[in-house]
Each structure stands twice: as structure tokens, then as C-alpha cells.
Amino acid sequence: MQWETVIGLEIHAQLATKSKIFSGAATAYGAEPNTQACAIDLGLPGVLPVLNQEAVRMAVKFGLAIGATVTPRSVFARKNYFYPDLPKGYQISQYDLPVVGNGQTTIAVDGEEKVIGITRAHLEEDAGKSLHEDFHGFSGIDLNRAGTPLLEIVSEPDMRSAKEAVGYMKKLHALVRYLEICDGNMQEGSFRCDANVSIRPKGQEKFGTRAEIKNLNSFRFVEKAINFEVERQIEILESGGQVIQETRLYDSVKDETRSMRSKEEANDYRYFPDPDLLPLEITPDFIETVRAGLPELPDAKRDRFKAAYGLNAYDAEVLTATRELAAYFEAVVHAAGSDAKLCANWVMGDLAAALNKAGLEIEQSPVQPDRLAGLVQRIADDTISGKIAKQVFEALWESDETADAIIEKQGLKQITDTGAIEAIIDEIIAANPDQVAGYKSGKDKLFGFFVGQAMKATGGKANPAQLNDLLKKKLQ
Amino acid sequence: MHEKTIAELSLGLKNKAFSSQELTQAFLARIQTLDPELNAFITVTEDMALASAKAADALLAKGEAGPLTGIPIAQKDIFCTKGVRSSCGSKMLDNFISPYDATVVERFNHAGAVMLGKLNMDEFAMGSSNETSFYGPVKNPWDTGTVPGGSSGGSAAAVAARLTPGATGTDTGGSIRQPAAFCGITGLKPTYGLVSRWGMIAFASSLDQAGPMARTAEDCAMMLQAMAGFDPKDSTCVDQPVPDYSATLGQPLDGLRIGLPKEFFGEGLDPEIARLIQAAVDEYRKLGATVKDISLPNMHLSGPAYYVVAPAECSSNLARLDGVRYGYRCAEPKDLKDLYMRSRGEGFGAEVKRRILIGTYALSAGYYDAYYLKAQKIRRLISEDFKRAYEEVDVIMGPTSPSAAFRFGEKSADPIAMYLSDIYTIAVNLAGLPGMSIPVGFSGKLPVGMQIIGNYFSEAQLLNLAHRYQQVTDWHRRSPSL
Numbered sequence: 001m002q003w004e005t006v007i008g009l010e011i012h013a014q015l016a017t018k019s020k021i022f023s024g025a026a027t028a029y030g031a032e033p034n035t036q037a038c039a040i041d042l043g044l045p046g047v048l049p050v051l052n053q054e055a056v057r058m059a060v061k062f063g064l065a066i067g068a069t070v071t072p073r074s075v076f077a078r079k080n081y082f083y084p085d086l087p088k089g090y091q092i093s094q095y096d097l098p099v100v101g102n103g104q105t106t107i108a109v110d111g112e113e114k115v116i117g118i119t120r121a122h123l124e125e126d127a128g129k130s131l132h133e134d135f136h137g138f139s140g141i142d143l144n145r146a147g148t149p150l151l152e153i154v155s156e157p158d159m160r161s162a163k164e165a166v167g168y169m170k171k172l173h174a175l176v177r178y179l180e181i182c183d184g185n186m187q188e189g190s191f192r193c194d195a196n197v198s199i200r201p202k203g204q205e206k207f208g209t210r211a212e213i214k215n216l217n218s219f220r221f222v223e224k225a226i227n228f229e230v231e232r233q234i235e236i237l238e239s240g241g242q243v244i245q246e247t248r249l250y251d252s253v254k255d256e257t258r259s260m261r262s263k264e265e266a267n268d269y270r271y272f273p274d275p276d277l278l279p280l281e282i283t284p285d286f287i288e289t290v291r292a293g294l295p296e297l298p299d300a301k302r303d304r305f306k307a308a309y310g311l312n313a314y315d316a317e318v319l320t321a322t323r324e325l326a327a328y329f330e331a332v333v334h335a336a337g338s339d340a341k342l343c344a345n346w347v348m349g350d351l352a353a354a355l356n357k358a359g360l361e362i363e364q365s366p367v368q369p370d371r372l373a374g375l376v377q378r379i380a381d382d383t384i385s386g387k388i389a390k391q392v393f394e395a396l397w398e399s400d401e402t403a404d405a406i407i408e409k410q411g412l413k414q415i416t417d418t419g420a421i422e423a424i425i426d427e428i429i430a431a432n433p434d435q436v437a438g439y440k441s442g443k444d445k446l447f448g449f450f451v452g453q454a455m456k457a458t459g460g461k462a463n464p465a466q467l468n469d470l471l472k473k474k475l476q
Numbered sequence: 477m478h479e480k481t482i483a484e485l486s487l488g489l490k491n492k493a494f495s496s497q498e499l500t501q502a503f504l505a506r507i508q509t510l511d512p513e514l515n516a517f518i519t520v521t522e523d524m525a526l527a528s529a530k531a532a533d534a535l536l537a538k539g540e541a542g543p544l545t546g547i548p549i550a551q552k553d554i555f556c557t558k559g560v561r562s563s564c565g566s567k568m569l570d571n572f573i574s575p576y577d578a579t580v581v582e583r584f585n586h587a588g589a590v591m592l593g594k595l596n597m598d599e600f601a602m603g604s605s606n607e608t609s610f611y612g613p614v615k616n617p618w619d620t621g622t623v624p625g626g627s628s629g630g631s632a633a634a635v636a637a638r639l640t641p642g643a644t645g646t647d648t649g650g651s652i653r654q655p656a657a658f659c660g661i662t663g664l665k666p667t668y669g670l671v672s673r674w675g676m677i678a679f680a681s682s683l684d685q686a687g688p689m690a691r692t693a694e695d696c697a698m699m700l701q702a703m704a705g706f707d708p709k710d711s712t713c714v715d716q717p718v719p720d721y722s723a724t725l726g727q728p729l730d731g732l733r734i735g736l737p738k739e740f741f742g743e744g745l746d747p748e749i750a751r752l753i754q755a756a757v758d759e760y761r762k763l764g765a766t767v768k769d770i771s772l773p774n775m776h777l778s779g780p781a782y783y784v785v786a787p788a789e790c791s792s793n794l795a796r797l798d799g800v801r802y803g804y805r806c807a808e809p810k811d812l813k814d815l816y817m818r819s820r821g822e823g824f825g826a827e828v829k830r831r832i833l834i835g836t837y838a839l840s841a842g843y844y845d846a847y848y849l850k851a852q853k854i855r856r857l858i859s860e861d862f863k864r865a866y867e868e869v870d871v872i873m874g875p876t877s878p879s880a881a882f883r884f885g886e887k888s889a890d891p892i893a894m895y896l897s898d899i900y901t902i903a904v905n906l907a908g909l910p911g912m913s914i915p916v917g918f919s920g921k922l923p924v925g926m927q928i929i930g931n932y933f934s935e936a937q938l939l940n941l942a943h944r945y946q947q948v949t950d951w952h953r954r955s956p957s958l
Contacts, residue, residue: 039576043796045569046556046578046675048710078792080839082816089795141800270839272848275682275789277711 001238002202005230006210007165007195008157009222011172012150013182014126014190015058021125021149022049022092029188033142037128041147043087048276051076055149058181059099059123060282060290062151065179065297066118068103070287076123076277080270085128085141093152095271098122099280105175106299107167108317116168117156123280124150151181157196157207162226166219169193174298178323192217197229199237208233209243213250213257225250229257301326309333309340318348324363335373339380346376350393367396374403385464388412416463418470421454424462425474428453439475450475477502478638479955482547482695485641489536489546496536496546500529500590503548507592507639510958513620516634518553518611519561520593528590535588543698543722545588550640552631553594554601555581555686556675564677565597565609565627568797568804568823578675579707580644580686587702592640596630599825600794601651601679603627604897607888608827616659617956618922622881625655625897631689632659637958642690642699646676648683649782650877650901653913656689657876657925660915662942662952663689664696667933668908669714671700672707678793680786681712683905692952693914693942697721700935716933724936725943730764732941733869739775740874740900748919749875756916756926756945757873763944768869772861777854778903783895784838784851785906790828791835797823830891859907862929871941872929875900876913880922900927910935914942915951923951 020027023040040047063070077095100121107114126148131140153172159165173191176182184191198210213229216222228250233243247266248257273279296304298320305316305326319329325347332343351372355365375392378384384392384407395406407413415421428450429436439446450471454462477499480488488494504522511517525548532546556562556574558581563569577585584591598608606614606629616624617637624633628645632655635643645652647665656663664687671686678684688699701722706715734757741750757767799805799819806822809815824832838847865872877897887894904911909932913925930938946952 042801044556044574044576044802045562045564045572045677045796046574046673048674050709050711080792080795082795082798084798084800084812087796087801089798090792268841270792270836270841270844272788272792272839272844275680275712276678 003199003230003234003237004202004204005160005162005226006157006198006200006207007159007162007226009155009159009165009168010194010196011153011155011169012192013153013172013176015055015149015151015181016183017052017054017058017149019052020147021052021055021123023147025147027148029185031144033131033140033144035144037143037146041087041143043089049092049274051277051280052149055123056099056280056282057290058179059121059151060287061179061181061294062121062153062176063100063103064287064291064294065175066100066103066105068118068121069101070282071097071099071101072282073097074099074122074280074282076274076280077271078274081267083127084139085130085143085146087128087143087146091125091127092274092277093124094122099282105168105171107164107171109161109164109167111313114158114164116158116164119154119156121151121153124152126150162223162230165195165226166223169219169222171298174321178295178298180295186217189217193222195222195226195229197226197233198243199230199233209245211243211245211257212247214247214260216250221250221252224252224255225257228255232257295323309344311340311344315341315344315348319344322362324361328362328365328369331369332373332376335370336376336380339376342376342380343373346372346393350390354393354397367393371396371402378403378407382414382416382463383407384412384414385460387464388414388460411459412461414463415458415461416466418466421458421462421467421470422474424454424457425450425467425470428457429474436475447471447475478506478641480641481692482544482641482690482698483692485547486543486698490541492536496529496532496590497526499546500525500548500592503592503640510637511639514615514617514633514637514639515612516596516614516630516637516639517550517593518563518565518596518630521560521591524560525590525592528585532588532590542587544584544702546590547588547642548590548592548640549584549642549644549699550592550595550631550634551581551584552597552628552644552646554597554646554677555644556677557581557591557594560594562594562677563610564601565599565611566824566828567610569677570610570804572803574675576675579672579709580703581675583702584644589702595628595634595643598627598629598651599828600677600790601627601646601648601684602790602827602831604650604654604894605882605884605888606630606655607884608825610825613884616881616922617958618660619881622883622922623658625658625877625881627651627655628663628689629655632656632661632663635659635661635689635691636956638955642688642695644686644699644703645689646679646684646686647901647905648679648786649905650898652687652689653901653911653925653927654877654898656913657915657927658881658923660923660925660951660954660956661689661691662693662696662912662914662946663687664700664912664935664938665904665910666700666704666935667910668905669712670910670933670935671703672710672713674707674709678789680789681793682789683786685905692946693912693939694722694725694946696912697725697939697943700939704935719936721936721939724940726947727940728764729760729941729944732760732765732871734760734765734767735770735865735869735872736767737770737772737775737865737872737874739772744878744896744899745875746879746919749879749924752917752919752924753873753875753926759945759948760873760941763948770865770869770872772858772865772903774854774857774861775903778858778906779895779899781851781854781858781906782902783834784847785855787831787835788838788848788851789835791832791839794824794828794832799823827891855906858903862903862907862909866931870931871934871938874927874929876925876927877901880919880924904929908932910938912938912942914945915954916949917951923954
């Protein structure tokens with residue numbers, strides 16, 4: 001039987017507000033437990049929530065970026081359940097009237113474009129954290145995270161493979177960072193997802209029974225968890241069993257998903273509109289103000305990079321992966337004045353490799369865009385060869401000097417004078433009669449020997465193309 | 477001194493007839509003598525009161541006093557008070573000392589009022605007789621065999637017994653007006669959103685509203701002045717200017733149109749009370765008002781709607797009382813579930829549990845549309861009834877409660893009978909309107925209250941109406957013999 005996988009994702013993006021969604025407490029990560037939880041976050045008797053307008057602005061920004069409807073009047077609802085790290089016994093979320101509805105995004109997987117529908121995005125508060133280790137038979141509760149604003153982004157069940165799911169997640173990850181509404185830090189849990197996974201016989205329209213895999217916080221885990229889950233479901237169905245609707249957890253150590261609770265054990269959350277909060281009214285004026293402040297979005301930037309700089313789809317995709325990288329690249333191109341492709345190669349090649357090795361982000365690069373542009377210019381005008389350029393790049397990385405200063409100081413300027421190169425070739429031919437004889441008798445491989453000798457004699461500075469031409473002539 | 481109203485005491489303090497410290501001591505002494513029998517106070521904050529009185533006297537001496545500076549008042553124990561037990565009448569919060577002040581408390585403190593203590597109430601404001609309090613029932617000063625009403629029974633009894641010149645109350649379905657009626661005092665439930673709910677322990681958030689309880693409308697005006705006004709900490713609090721409630725007292729009532737809804741005078745109403753209400757309405761005629769019979773056709777649905785909405789909200793509001801962070805925790809829980817079940821099972825009283833169960837049921841999957849959503853629709857119908865009525869009349873009058881104070885135990889075994897005690901008051905909460913209860917006579921030795929319901933934010937008008945009546949009657953001046 002041919003099976004088709006159906007995946008929908010619920011992504012939780014922690015909004016990058018300074019304070020919590022319903023209180024004035026700070027949201028910074030990593031503080032001592034319970035030092036960033038005020039009376040409201042603790043759910044003391046008599047406290048009331050007041051909505052953080054910045055969280056609303058961010059949600060609207062996201063809505064506009066995915067071409068969605070921004071709901072003029074959305075409603076906060078209480079999701080009721082008991083858990084020690086949920087101080088009020090309910091989570092303030094949005095239920096039947098979310099702030100953002102009905103948008104979409106396009107992903108590219110293996111060169112194929114695909115539109116993924118986004119059903120909705122709603123604002124909600126995060127819960128605290130339960131700490132089950134180090135308390136000797138007790139559990140610790142840290143409420144620093146309680147009340148942190150989240151945007152829950154729910155996709156349509158439009159993805160058909162783990163690869164597509166990862167592509168979609170990466171797409172949104174880039175988008176929320178472009179919009180500067182989420183820091184995207186997956187290790188700290190700022191960007192995580194639940195995956196709804198089901199399978200059905202290829203060609204069948206009706207969806208199969210799904211399992212929900214909770215709390216996946218890396219692209220790799222999303223891919224592995226989904227692949228494991230698909231295999232598990234295929235095995236069940238092919239051995240005549242039935243998939244049950246349930247919530248599962250992914251264990252990254254064992255690389256498997258495990259049952260957490262079945263549908264029967266699921267909570268009845270008893271959603272109802274939160275009487276402590278008025279409906280969230282968003283005016284067209286507010287939407288237009290937010291729209292005016294939107295940055296250029298990844299898709300638009302990618303298309304512009306292709307058109308304006310003549311980049312291929314792959315390069316344009318890579319260079320627009322983050323706002324910072326795109327900005328860096330554009331700064332290099334502007335400073336270099338031309339040859340965008342060469343700039344792209346250097347940014348994506350040697351610079352990216354060096355940054356990766358040093359564990360640095362693009363905005364921390366010790367080689368600033370103007371200095372890299374200086375190097376690109378010298379390659380473009382044949383002052384140095386590509387090989388010498390690598391040497392110059394290393395010096396750029398290590399020092400604050402310009403490429404020109406480095407080339408000058410180290411005497412790396414390329415030799416392009418035909419006479420000078422010919423003189424060197426003549427000396428080498430004279431000094432190596434045996435090799436000359438060998439070459440002339442048909443040992444073509446010896447050509448490389450002469451190139452090597454010439455480069456050695458010029459300290460690598462001979463223009464490689466000229467050297468080749470002249471050598472060939474002289475050895476005929 | 478204890479027979480004086482807040483307005484009179486304020487004048488006395490300004491004229492140096494007595495000091496705030498003398499006044500405070502006099503009331504504290506009265507509490508000490510009379511409250512062991514009445515049980516109106518859960519906590520008496522003697523040291524704090526004397527310290528505030530001293531500070532108030534300093535301000536009075538400097539001539540920097542406001543109208544409430546140095547005036548003793550008491551707070552219903554539903555309001556969080558910093559450093560003081562804020563129990564809400566429950567075992568669950570018997571050990572809860574709030575780290576912050578409710579906005580209402582803060583505003584009274586800011587106005588220089590002296591807090592005598594925290595007043596008894598039905599557990600989490602759920603009750604109409606004060607019999608559900610963990611701290612035992614409050615007794616009605618007019619007849620200690622009868623209930624003071626609820627849930628602000630401690631507030632009403634304390635004012636009636638002259639243990640405090642004024643008290644705060646809260647009203648979710650009649651909890652200010654019904655006890656005010658039972659104890660022969662004046663109480664005002666403001667328009668929803670006029671007074672901040674910050675720090676007021678929530679029962680049903682969309683219905684709860686704090687208000688003043690005192691002997692006279694004039695005193696209520698002074699107290700409301702301090703309580704009312706926008707608070708950025710409460711999203712449901714309305715941002716609009718607060719009028720000067722005292723300034724408009726005494727305005728003539730010529731041309732005032734009073735509506736008497738026929739639904740308020742039907743079956744179940746004690747005929748003696750009906751007679752007293754008619755007599756009070758006649759007084760208003762004499763003052764220049766015209767009277768018209770009106771109808772609020774959906775009134776009979778207010779009880780069913782209220783007993784879905786209020787329990788639904790309370791089932792969620794009270795979920796935070798789980799024994800994890802504060803409040804009552806059962807001894808030696810064996811696991812998390814046991815901790816939850818026993819802490820809540822042992823910490824809550826029967827009435828609170830009943831409402832949590834009803835509310836949980838009403839919100840459950842499959843029942844939500846039939847109960848909660850339907851109740852919300854009824855709420856709209858009731859609001860529209862009032863809206864239509866206010867096209868014809870300026871205010872609505874009727875009984876506050878179908879009977880005078882009843883005897884202890886008389887209704888506590890029958891929740892429905894108890895709930896009917898609020899039958900005329902709950903529609904006002906469902907619509908979010910302001911309502912008052914003023915004393916209009918006695919049925920035997922028990923006081924009877926009349927309810928005056930106004931349009932949104934018509935508190936100034938209501939207070940004036942009540943004040944005009946109190947200028948020509950003396951029911952509010954009568955005090956129980958203790």
C-alpha cells in the first residue's frame with residue numbers, strides 16, 4: 001500500500017516584548033527562579049490582567065506578513081485546567097475569535113514551491129515551568145515564564161512530508177525574526193512546535209486518525225519525530241491495527257515518540273470568554289500604522305535579490321535567510337560597486353565558513369562589509385588572483401586593515417606583465433630540460449609542474465590565465 | 477459620637493469637636509463590646525487604625541484634610557489589604573495575608589480614612605444570609621435571631637449597629653442591596669466599571685462591583701467619591717470623569733419619572749413590603765415625581781441566567797485556590813491529585829462547592845451552548861428590557877428583597893429558597909446597571925428596603941433621589957437597641 005503523510009503544525013512563537021502579556025513583569029530569559037513573577041503572574045487573589053499593547057502590535061505585524069485577516073474584534077478566553085505551573089488554574093488564550101485568521105506562506109522544498117495555509121494565529125500566555133529534578137521527592141515550580149506572551153500559529157494540514165514540515169517551520173522562523181517579533185531561540189524554547197501527524201492511503205480524501213507530538217524545539221527533532229511517527233503509524237495500519245487519537249512525546253535520546261495521554265484522558269478545557277478582559281478591538285488605522293512599519297519580507301527580498309543582483313534562486317534564498325545576512329550582503333555589494341555574484345560567493349563561501357568555524361553570527365563578523373568589498377574589488381579588477389584572495393581574507397579576519405593595505409604591505413599584487421611572466425617561464429624551461437623533454441614526448445601531466453614552478457617563483461602572484469597561455473606557447 | 481453620620485463626623489473633625497483618635501477609639505471600644513455577639517468583624521486592625529488616626533489628626537491639624545480624613549470605615553474581607561489577613565470569609569484564605577492593597581482600599585487610605593478592620597461575609601461572597609462564612613454567621617442587630625443578609629452581611633450589620641459609620645461592600649447579585657435592606661441602611665451598587673475591581677477577590681468577574689454602605693445617601697456619596705474612577709489595573713474599569721456626587725444632592729425631583737415594573741410586585745412578595753414600597757413611592761409623588769407602571773418582560777429569566785453565569789465564572793475564578801502557592805493546604809498530601817482534591821475539599825464550604833460544580837457543568841463540552849451561551853443571550857434580553865424602560869422613565873423602583881430578614885436556618889437547607897431572596901436584585905447585575913437600597917420602614921421590628929435602579933452611570937441621580945427621600949423621612953435615622 002502507498003501511504004500519504006498529512007502534517008499540520010502548531011507553532012508557538014514567544015513574542016519579544018519586554019514585559020509579560022498581562023503584567024508588567026520582565027520576560028528576560030535565565031533569571032533566578034520566581035524573581036520575574038509579580039502578583040499577577042502568581043495568580044494571587046484579586047489580581048487582574050491588563051493586555052500588553054506591544055504583543056498586539058506584534059501579532060498584527062505577523063498577520064499582515066502572511067496576508068491574513070486581522071480580526072477587528074477578537075476575544076480572550078480562559079482555557080481551564082489544573083497544573084501546578086499554571087497559577088490561575090486557567091490559561092488566558094484565544095479560542096473561537098483569534099486575532100489573526102486565514103493567511104498563507106509559500107515554501108520551497110527540492111526546488112518545488114508549495115503554498116501552506118495558516119488557519120489562524122492567536123495570542124496567549126505561557127505557563128510556568130515544573131522542575132522535577134533536584135528537589136528530592138518534590139517538584140519545584142518556576143513562574144518566571146508564566147505570562148510570557150506567545151503567538152500560537154496554526155497551519156492547515158497541508159504538509160505531506162517531514163521535509164515540508166521543516167521547510168514550513170524554517171520559513172516561519174525566518175519570518176518572525178525578520179519581523180523582529182520573536183528572537184527565534186529554539187534552545188530556550190522561544191520557537192517550538194506541536195506536530196499533528198496522520199497517514200492515509202494515497203488517493204484517499206478522508207484524513208486518517210492523527211497523533212499530536214508535543215513540544216518539538218529543533219528542526220532536526222521535528223523531522224526525526226515525524227519520520228518516526230509516520231513509520232509507527234504505517235506499521236500499525238499494515239498489521240491490521242488502528243491508530244488512536246492521542247498526544248505523544250518525542251524522546252530525542254531514544255529517537256521515538258511515546259504516548260502521553262489519549263483522547264479519553266484529554267482535558268475538557270471549558271473555554272469561555274475571559275470576563276476580566278474586554279474584547280480586543282483593532283482599528284483599520286492601527287492596522288495601517290503597523291503595515292507602514294513592516295520591513296521588507298523574506299520572499300520580497302529574495303525576489304529582489306534575484307532581479308537586482310542577478311542571483312540564482314539558491315543564492316537568493318540563502319542570502320535572505322536572515323535579515324542580518326541580507327543586510328550584510330547588500331552592504332558588501334554597495335561598497336564594492338559591482339559584481340554581486342562575486343560578493344555572494346564570498347559571503348556564502350569563505351566568510352560563512354570562517355564565521356561558522358568561529359561560532360559567530362554574521363553581525364559579529366570581524367570582517368566588516370566594506371573591508372570584504374575592498375577584497376572583492378581587487379579580485380574583480382585582477383589585482384589579485386582568487387588564490388591570493390584567500391590569503392588576503394585571512395589577513396582581513398585577523399586585522400583591521402583594508403584589503404589594499406594588506407596587498408600592498410605583503411606585496412601580493414598579481415603579476416600581469418607578459419614580459420615579466422615570460423622571463424620567469426624562460427628561466428624555468430632552462431633549468432628543467434628533462435621535464436621539458438618529457439612534456440614534449442607526451443607526458444601532459446608535467447604541465448602542472450611548470451605552473452607550480454612559475455607560481456613558486458612569483459609567490460603565487462602570476463596571473464593564472466596569462467601564465468597558462470604563455471607556458472603553452474613556450475612549451476610547444 | 478457613634479450615632480453621627482460620616483458627613484457629621486467629617487464636620488466634627490474639621491471643627492475640632494473631637495479628634496480622629498478619639499473617634500477611632502470610640503468605635504473600637506464599641507466593636508469590642510458589641511461584636512462578640514454580632515460577629516460582624518473577622519479581623520479588627522486596632523493598631524493600624526490608631527496609627528492612621530494619628531496621621532489623620534496631624535493632617536487635620538495642618539488643615540490638609542479631605543472630607544474622609546480621619547473617618548473610621550471598615551472593609552469587607554473580600555478586599556485585599558496589605559499586611560492584613562484577607563480571608564474572603566473562607567477557610568481557604570484564613571492564612572492569606574495579602575502583599576498588596578486593593579484599589580478601593582488604597583483610595584480610602586489615600587483619602588485619609590481610618591480602617592477599623594475587615595468585615596465578615598458569606599464565603600467568597602456566595603450567599604444571601606451570611607451563614608456560609610467560615611467565621612460563623614453575622615447576626616442582624618435588629619433581631620439577633622435573624623440573618624443580616626448577604627453576602628455583605630458583616631458590612632450591613634456593622635453599619636446598622638454603629639460599629640462603623642461606613643463600610644465597603646460588593647454586589648454580584650444583590651450582596652450590597654439585600655443586606656442593606658435587611659439591616660435598615662443605605663447601600664449602593666454602582667454601574668459595572670465605575671469602581672475598580674483590582675484587589676477585590678473575584679466571585680463572578682462580569683457581575684462583581686464594589687460600593688458604599690452607610691447610614692445615609694449623603695454618606696454613600698462621600699464614600700463613592702473616594703472609590704469611583706478609572707484604574708489602569710482593571711481593564712473593565714471605565715475611563716471617564718467622575719462627577720461630584722455630593723454637589724448634586726438636594727436637587728429638586730420635579731418631573732422625575734418613576735417606573736414600577738409589574739414583575740417586581742407579583743407573587744412571592746410579602747404584602748407588608750409591597751405596602752411600604754407603595755408608601756415610599758407616594759413620598760416621591762409628593763416630591764414632584766410622576767409614577768408609571770412598566771414591564772420588564774424577561775425578568776423571570778434573570779434567576780436562571782444568573783445561576784449559570786455566576787457559577788461558571790466562579791468555577792474558573794476559584795481554580796487558583798489549589799493549595800499550591802498560598803492559602804489552605806491539606807496535611808501530608810500523598811501526591812498532586814490528593815493535594816488538589818483534599819485542599820479544595822477541606823478548604824471550601826458547601827455553598828462554594830455547589831457553585832463550582834454547577835459552573836463547571838455549565839461550561840463543559842456539550843453543555844456550553846445550552847447553558848452559558850443561552851444565559852449570555854438572556855443577559856442581552858434583560859439589558860434591552862431596561863433600555864426600553866429607560867426610554868419611558870428615569871428610574872425604576874421596587875422592593876429590594878421579597879421579604880424582610882429571615883431567621884437563621886430558615887433557608888439554608890434549601891438553596892432555591894435562598895436564591896429567591898435576590899430575585900429583584902440580580903437582573904441589575906446582569907445588565908450592569910447601578911442600584912441602591914434605602915430604608916423605607918419596618919415590617920414588625922425588621923427594616924425594609926426599597927430598591928432604586930438607575931440608568932448607566934446615573935449614580936449622582938440615584939444618590940440625590942435617595943437623599944431627597946431621607947430629607948423627608950427618618951427611617952435611616954432609626955437604630956437598633958443593643
